Amino acid sequence: MKFGLSDLFISVNRSRQIVFYVPFALLLCAVAGFFVEYKFMLQFKQSSPSVKLEGGNLNTLQRQLDNLLIRYKPFRACRDSVSASDPTRSKIQLKGNHVINLGDTIRLNVILFDGYGKAKSTGGDHLRARLFAYSFDAFAPCTVLDNRNGTYTVTAEALWTGWSKLEVDVLFPKEIIATALRIRTTWDFSDIEVAFHNLNVFGTSMCNPNKVMLEKKSETDIICNFSYWNKTMPWFCAKPHGRNISCKHWVSIGRSWTNYTNTLSKCEQELSGRANATIPTETFIKVLPIHSAHSQVTVDQPNIACADYNKSKLWYRLKPTGYFYNGTWILRHCKGLSTFDGNCLRNKIIYFWGDSTLQQWLIYLKSILTFECKVVMKETRHWRMKKTCYCHQYNITLNWMPHNIPISNFSVENPMDFFSKTFCEEICNERKDSDVILIITLYLHIQMYSPRFFALHMVEIRRCVESIFKNNLNVRVFIKLPHTHNKVKIKDVLIKQPDIIGYIFTDIIRKVFKGLYLKVIVLDNQDATRAVKNVPIHPGQIVVRAMVNQFLSYICHDSKSSSV
Template identity: 45%
Template structure:
């Protein structure tokens, strides 16, 4: 199928799934060679999977808390961390391995107690001198009080930190805007000879039609691999094939915010509930051994039932000496190149996953003879072969939408973002292929229905791959935590709470494949370490890669 297709609209009714069923008037898709076909839609399987998601009680419960479109009008009525309080239940001197409960009571800006729940709290223990960090669990009693539970995981001192990172009102605003945002700030640039044009793009064809003010759309869905994508057809002597760049901004995303919402979204500095609570953790004999840190199991991660990783019920680990120690299984603490001998590692994702690729290449495999093909920019196809271990690492930027970029050859670009095509060629030349997928940084403003449709299509790709190939292991890197972003109003535009919703969507939609996909959940480690930037530090990235290696390799490698 050569040539990119465009949609010409006349009077014909076609029903399409975009998170809801809608019927629009269309005629056909036609490419430059006269080929016609009906507008592509998500098939019935995708429809039924999204219906399952919408009927899932846990998913509905998460969204229901923030479902109201009612805007706040008095920021002083929101939870005020400075006026709130936390109290310890019991003693502050505990033994290694014991659990300690605290009660957090939230007050508003007028100093009056809150009687509703829904605010997003985070808690952790830390000792910077020891490089020791762990996170706590939060139980919302829906009456303005919360139970914070932590476990004593190292001997010595441990300072408690509890904060109200997102007020209920801030999350309500963020969710409301995601339901109503129209993607109207994403543009494609077309050029050919002396002709240029710019048109609106997005995953919803009706919105693109509305903003492009045209009767034809370029349909890039087939080439975009697992995500529907449309752009207004360019004018003049230009065709869809002349697409050369994409750009975006979020200027109109927050246009519907009032003064109260603006004020609450800017509360970045005063999120901590003031307390001077310090635990003194005493040595304890565990399995007949006096230890300085708590280790729950000696079972290796390679032997762990990895389906359980989708359903964690308590923190998965903690930092000590700035090294992440998993509680449910014993992982690698250092890099072992033999682990990846005769293997191909394929990373498909955004720039935060690209950090894994570069850490492997520039840190763990530094100094080892290699042949590399490096594209310009993180979203370009990149590949390195390391002769010592006969291993290959490949990075592919995920499909559109991603950050702004330019391209010389449209078809080469689309080919370079298809992990299915790369797997088809690579799996014939390697003993084992490890595929790591990650979608997060560039899709945080998605409507949840669009993200669900995207994941549903990825699931179909993985089903095909796993059915045809026996030498492949699939990993999903779940969204990590962070607490700031370069853009203004990051708590609305790029908050990390969306990652919790994305995680639940994936957990629901990947039903049937949970035993075939190894999930890498690193929210715990990034919350415990109080990771600041969406791009974690090298210290954190190192532990992320070692966690991946712990599940990818057997303990005798």
């Protein structure tokens, strides 16, 4: 796959230019899309960022990029599933003793073999590892290092005493990762269909962020430009034919994933259908207490409260953020909460802007409050509509706002009115002395598309956040990073979901928000979902509780305990 040097840069102007660096992980996905639709990116000179690539020498950069793309051959469909890494034939070797002391580091060497019994000589597979003990309801994520030669180094910390088991999954061979990247660069919003309705006239059409592509696919140049209200991404829809139908008559949006996996080869189908990804080698570790503290069952906890912790360090933590013990998430870098009665949220206005996984946070938060919060504004019972709850006892306002297009199926009388006011405008309209908290997440509804669209969203979100900081000095902004899961089931269509997409999105977020690390608090939820081996899109209660309590720990002071 060859690209000209001109294809490596997108040069666009805007009134307030934002420059960020695109990581190589993003380029892995984005470049394949750029060479097909490079002109598309240039069309949005008023709403797109200026993008630069890391590296001073263009020739060196091109070689690095080519090498990275070769790792996934680039996005080619596999032909022989037996030649892929096979967890049933792969091996785990413990480096060190089975009996260690509390706080020691555990190391494993993982050697991957294919279905023929031949050792793999290249990396690129996605492994997930964890340390757990069901008897203690204890779970901890491990760190996995790809040595790029078919072997992987797994490290974990002995966080509690007693017997525990180490488990390693070959979650996705690199062939499936390549499949996911290929589909995302070619799917191009083919799932979306919108409906228009006026009087007795109905019509349907397709939409796309790329106006030129939309005109080509819909075979019409009569296009509705909805970019001015979608705010965080350009959005165009073909106008249906009909005398009494106009752009303002758009009433609903639908999505269908029926054909999403139609391009899978036989090899890819076989790999996607694997029932078990766990390497069968059983590795048990016995952790002894420290001699000076025989009664100690877990490692020492940090003394610093999360509210006082240097939040900028959260953006590039190399070690896991925490672990579960007795079903409770314990943070490793700062002291979490032991109790919560809602008093620390007194006089606060909290905005939740995101998808249904963030709404899980709002639902859980309301469930643990010891006082009543009444719904004072609710457009509909559906989660995709705005909702405001007010807690009179402590003067707390909880605002729910779904993120912009793309979003899952919904119908509303006027979608343009619904999306015309984003969190940016809402918060800027608050009184300047208001104590405002904003939680942002964007992941699930855009993860099935090319990451370049996610990057466009995040740049516009940063622009909104910067305008909020200028208008209100008493605002705290949190970003919920993607959590891990490994499948999506939409009706009868089961789509394997490589965690690598979430990691790429996380890398994009880190690059886009560089320079705001002291002002924006990032919440890493991957560790909690990896620890419990989360599978579905919507995590279970144990994970949601851990996520929400981690968030609250940065707002509320508590000196009694480090657990939440």
